[in-house]
Amino acid sequence: MRKLWRFTGGIKLQGFKKLSNTSIIHQIPIPEKLILPLRQHIGEATKPLISIGQRVLKGELLASATSFISAPVHASSSGTIVDIGKYPIPHQSGISETCIVIETDGLDEWGPGIAPNIRPEKLSRENLHTIVKSAGIVGLGGAVFPSAAKLKPTRKINTLIINGVECEPHISCDDALMQNRPDEIIRGVILLQRMLEPTECIIAIEDNKPIAIDSLRTALEKLTNAGVLDTININVISIPTIFPAGSEKQLVKVLTGKEVPQQGLPYEVGVVCLNVGTTAAIYDAVYQGRPLISRVVTVTGGEVNHPKNYEVLLGTPVVNLLKATGGLGSNKHKLIMGGPMMGMHLPNSDVPVVKATNCILVEKAEQEKDTIVMPCIRCGSCTTVCPMKLLPQQLYWHAKSKNLEKLDHFNLSDCIECGCCSVVCPSKIPLVHYFRYAKSEKKSHEFKLKIADQSRIRSLAREGRLDKISREQEERKAKRKAERKKKKTSAPKKDKSIEEKTTSIPGKIEGKNINAKKVAAG
Amino acid sequence: MSKIENNNLASSPFIPSATSVGKIMRSVIYALIPGILLYILFFGWGVLINILLAIVAALVFEWFMLVLCRRPVSVFLFDGSAIITAILLALALPTIAPWWIPVVGSFFAIVVAKHLYGGLGYNVFNPAMAAYAVLLISFPLEMTLWSVPLENIKPNLGFLNSVNFSFFRELPSSLEFDAITSATILDQLRTEIGLGHSVEKAYNSSAFGFVAGAGYEWANLGFLAGGLWLIYRKIISWHIPVAMLLGLMSISTVCYFIDADQFSTPWIHLFGGASILGAFFIATDPITASTTVKGRLIYGFGIGLLTFSIRAWGGYPDGVAFAVLLIGLTVPLLDHYTAPKVYGARKGYDKN
Numbered sequence: 001m002r003k004l005w006r007f008t009g010g011i012k013l014q015g016f017k018k019l020s021n022t023s024i025i026h027q028i029p030i031p032e033k034l035i036l037p038l039r040q041h042i043g044e045a046t047k048p049l050i051s052i053g054q055r056v057l058k059g060e061l062l063a064s065a066t067s068f069i070s071a072p073v074h075a076s077s078s079g080t081i082v083d084i085g086k087y088p089i090p091h092q093s094g095i096s097e098t099c100i101v102i103e104t105d106g107l108d109e110w111g112p113g114i115a116p117n118i119r120p121e122k123l124s125r126e127n128l129h130t131i132v133k134s135a136g137i138v139g140l141g142g143a144v145f146p147s148a149a150k151l152k153p154t155r156k157i158n159t160l161i162i163n164g165v166e167c168e169p170h171i172s173c174d175d176a177l178m179q180n181r182p183d184e185i186i187r188g189v190i191l192l193q194r195m196l197e198p199t200e201c202i203i204a205i206e207d208n209k210p211i212a213i214d215s216l217r218t219a220l221e222k223l224t225n226a227g228v229l230d231t232i233n234i235n236v237i238s239i240p241t242i243f244p245a246g247s248e249k250q251l252v253k254v255l256t257g258k259e260v261p262q263q264g265l266p267y268e269v270g271v272v273c274l275n276v277g278t279t280a281a282i283y284d285a286v287y288q289g290r291p292l293i294s295r296v297v298t299v300t301g302g303e304v305n306h307p308k309n310y311e312v313l314l315g316t317p318v319v320n321l322l323k324a325t326g327g328l329g330s331n332k333h334k335l336i337m338g339g340p341m342m343g344m345h346l347p348n349s350d351v352p353v354v355k356a357t358n359c360i361l362v363e364k365a366e367q368e369k370d371t372i373v374m375p376c377i378r379c380g381s382c383t384t385v386c387p388m389k390l391l392p393q394q395l396y397w398h399a400k401s402k403n404l405e406k407l408d409h410f411n412l413s414d415c416i417e418c419g420c421c422s423v424v425c426p427s428k429i430p431l432v433h434y435f436r437y438a439k440s441e442k443k444s445h446e447f448k449l450k451i452a453d454q455s456r457i458r459s460l461a462r463e464g465r466l467d468k469i470s471r472e473q474e475e476r477k478a479k480r481k482a483e484r485k486k487k488k489t490s491a492p493k494k495d496k497s498i499e500e501k502t503t504s505i506p507g508k509i510e511g512k513n514i515n516a517k518k519v520a521a522g
Numbered sequence: 523m524s525k526i527e528n529n530n531l532a533s534s535p536f537i538p539s540a541t542s543v544g545k546i547m548r549s550v551i552y553a554l555i556p557g558i559l560l561y562i563l564f565f566g567w568g569v570l571i572n573i574l575l576a577i578v579a580a581l582v583f584e585w586f587m588l589v590l591c592r593r594p595v596s597v598f599l600f601d602g603s604a605i606i607t608a609i610l611l612a613l614a615l616p617t618i619a620p621w622w623i624p625v626v627g628s629f630f631a632i633v634v635a636k637h638l639y640g641g642l643g644y645n646v647f648n649p650a651m652a653a654y655a656v657l658l659i660s661f662p663l664e665m666t667l668w669s670v671p672l673e674n675i676k677p678n679l680g681f682l683n684s685v686n687f688s689f690f691r692e693l694p695s696s697l698e699f700d701a702i703t704s705a706t707i708l709d710q711l712r713t714e715i716g717l718g719h720s721v722e723k724a725y726n727s728s729a730f731g732f733v734a735g736a737g738y739e740w741a742n743l744g745f746l747a748g749g750l751w752l753i754y755r756k757i758i759s760w761h762i763p764v765a766m767l768l769g770l771m772s773i774s775t776v777c778y779f780i781d782a783d784q785f786s787t788p789w790i791h792l793f794g795g796a797s798i799l800g801a802f803f804i805a806t807d808p809i810t811a812s813t814t815v816k817g818r819l820i821y822g823f824g825i826g827l828l829t830f831s832i833r834a835w836g837g838y839p840d841g842v843a844f845a846v847l848l849i850g851l852t853v854p855l856l857d858h859y860t861a862p863k864v865y866g867a868r869k870g871y872d873k874n
Binding site for chain 2: 007008013092169249253259260261262264334336338340341342343344345361363366371372374375376377378379380381383384387388389390391393394410411414417419422423424425426427428430432433436
């Protein structure tokens with residue numbers, strides 16, 4: 001048995017996993033319209049490469065990555081580009097962002113060059129990395145961090161963690177994937193091992209998913225028996241079910257006992273962590289040559305008549321997905337993308353399924369008046385359950401008073417917004433809501449500071465320029481004066497002395513110094 | 523299927539909190555019941571009369587202040603906090619105190635200590651203990667006349683007689699005032715030590731029961747049971763009660779072994795006064811206690827030490843109330859210096 005650690009805090013939640021966790025992953029018909037946002041990942045938005053009216057084929061590159069932390073977008077099916085414009089996307093604030101809209105032709109015709117790799121085992125590390133990067137693969141657990149950026153660590157990796165924890169209630173897409181495609185996941189892990197060369201590799205699964213654990217262990221055994229030697233270092237580990245054990249930082253703690261440094265990444269403690277869905281996507285990209293154009297989505301909740309897991313083309317409007325599930329209950333609905341703890345309210349059912357969509361949760365919309373927020377009674381429950389060891393109650397006071405300095409002091413930026421504090425609060429204070437608000441305040445404050453800095457630099461530069469111009473004017477004036485004097489007095493002796501005087505006017509040099517000082521002070 | 527529109531974009535988590543301030547307060551009230559019943563059993567109806575008077579007065583003052591502060595009365599009046607304050611205050615009073623003692627106490631607790639500081643969640647001092655301290659200083663006579671255990675009162679003081687005594691200070695003709703009053707065991711100890719006697723003398727008085735104060739030791743067992751139930755139900759954490767009792771027991775044991783003539787047994791300190799009630803119900807008041815784990819341990823331990831110090835060397839026989847109030851003053855400091863290191867804090871990383 002491997003030694004496991006316990007992360008601080010966390011809570012036990014009712015799972016509701018039984019609603020949807022079968023091994024079957026259902027298909028849905030190709031929607032008439034696919035809406036593909038240019039930014040489906042953390043980082044820079046992509047740059048569209050196609051134009052309206054153009055026909056695209058399935059798997060064709062639509063928009064390319066613009067920086068290291070970015071991931072390209074591909075066509076999920078064949079059809080015609082009908083629009084590149086602002087559409088509502090799944091986002092906390094319900095904003096719109098630039099999307100590429102494809103009107104599908106129903107042919108689902110694969111683009112040229114998308115074919116299985118003949119010898120995936122022979123690909124070099126560099127080749128594998130390029131494939132992952134150009135396939136647009138991002139973390140499919142919900143954080144959507146471009147995977148390629150994780151696969152070039154600058155130090156030795158000891159532990160590769162494959163995250164099959166899926167700690168959020170209701171969600172079972174990873175569970176279904178592990179039950180359905182264990183071989184592919186393990187082959188994906190072997191690819192990752194070749195890229196990272198870790199000392200050991202752990203596939204971590206919460207103990208509430210025994211079938212998934214079994215299926216992966218069986219698949220691992222089969223591969224080992226078949227003589228695939230790369231499986232020796234792979235272990236399937238069952239970990240206790242405590243929310244949020246599936247959060248990267250908490251999982252690193254549980255499996256290695258180490259803590260990812262503040263504002264740092266897991267590779268700093270020799271760990272790389274990838275989701276099982278991501279691993280399967282890497283398998284697809286390397287073995288099948290298939291970019292990331294679909295993902296498994298759980299459709300569940302009290303208002304869904306037949307909760308199930310679906311393989312959904314990216315860009316499919318949520319409404320199409322709901323249609324396929326056989327309708328909803330008759331109550332007023334609340335539409336959530338993700339789980340009940342960390343998911344987000346969707347503005348409407350027209351928003352598309354994106355790379356981050358692991359679950360569509362439909363619950364009964366409760367009455368607004370049900371919750372009365374009481375004053376904080378300092379019970380400290382929030383502190384007890386915070387998996388980041390923060391003091392939510394202190395953060396709450398300072399978020400309320402917008403004290404950005406104090407918020408910094410109490411490490412607001414380390415909050416992972418897991419929701420534990422809000423769930424245990426007896427006063428029913430929406431703590432996470434306050435923290436999100438404070439984070440955005442901080443961001444806008446920093447942005448304002450940046451703008452102010454820039455305009456100060458600009459204004460100093462302008463002053464400098466104006467100074468220079470006025471100095472030059474004066475010099476010219478002085479010169480002209482001198483010339484006039486020269487004309488008046490034809491004596492050459494005097495002329496020389498005046499000329500000396502004009503050239504020795506110290507203004508120019510001194511002026512420059514003043515400017516330099518000003519800029520330095522700025 | 524029609525399009526779904528969400529007009530109110532609420533943010534996660536979408537799981538409602540299962541607990542509430544009202545639930546917590548109600549649990550605390552339930553936990554007090556066994557101790558209260560035993561207290562009534564041993565000391566008569568005076569206990570209940572005090573509690574009822576204090577609750578009624580507290581609710582009236584609470585309602586008055588809520589209206590005055592323009593707060594939603596329906597939300598706050600029965601959140602349970604005022605009732606707990608009233609019960610704790612009443613339990614701290616002598617069972618034969620006149621009716622206006624709990625009423626004046628409730629006034630100070632609710633109006634001054636609670637609402638003038640901002641109401642629920644904002645009070646700096648534990649309202650019940652602040653009120654007790656004010657009463658003790660203002661009305662020393664009424665606040666130090668304690669009842670003898672019921673079994674020593676013949677004939678038995680019934681409910682009506684108790685009410686009569688509380689309101690009109692009238693006793694049945696067969697009873698003398700002196701017959702129903704006696705010093706508590708902690709009073710006895712003070713007196714004997716003050717007279718230069720050995721504490722042994724106090725053990726022979728009628729105020730001494732099996733290990734501590736006659737009657738009080740049983741009520742304290744009841745409070746202990748309620749307190750343990752609160753810990754089991756995770757309404758309170760174990761840190762403060764355990765640390766406080768540990769603080770009290772450690773110093774009293776050390777002193778007892780140094781000089782058993784001058785210092786009483788640790789059992790008297792544990793079961794004789796308000797230690798148990800204080801450890802589980804008063805010091806654990808979340809609003810005025812420390813919120814960090816380390817802070818709670820220091821806070822509890824400090825209250826234990828100070829309680830003993832006041833009893834042994836201070837001016838009052840019992841010291842729980844003053845210890846809670848004084849150590850309560852250090853809470854902001856404790857919270858500041860005992861804040862846990864965040865996950866992944868870098869070594870030597872200090873923002874201060």
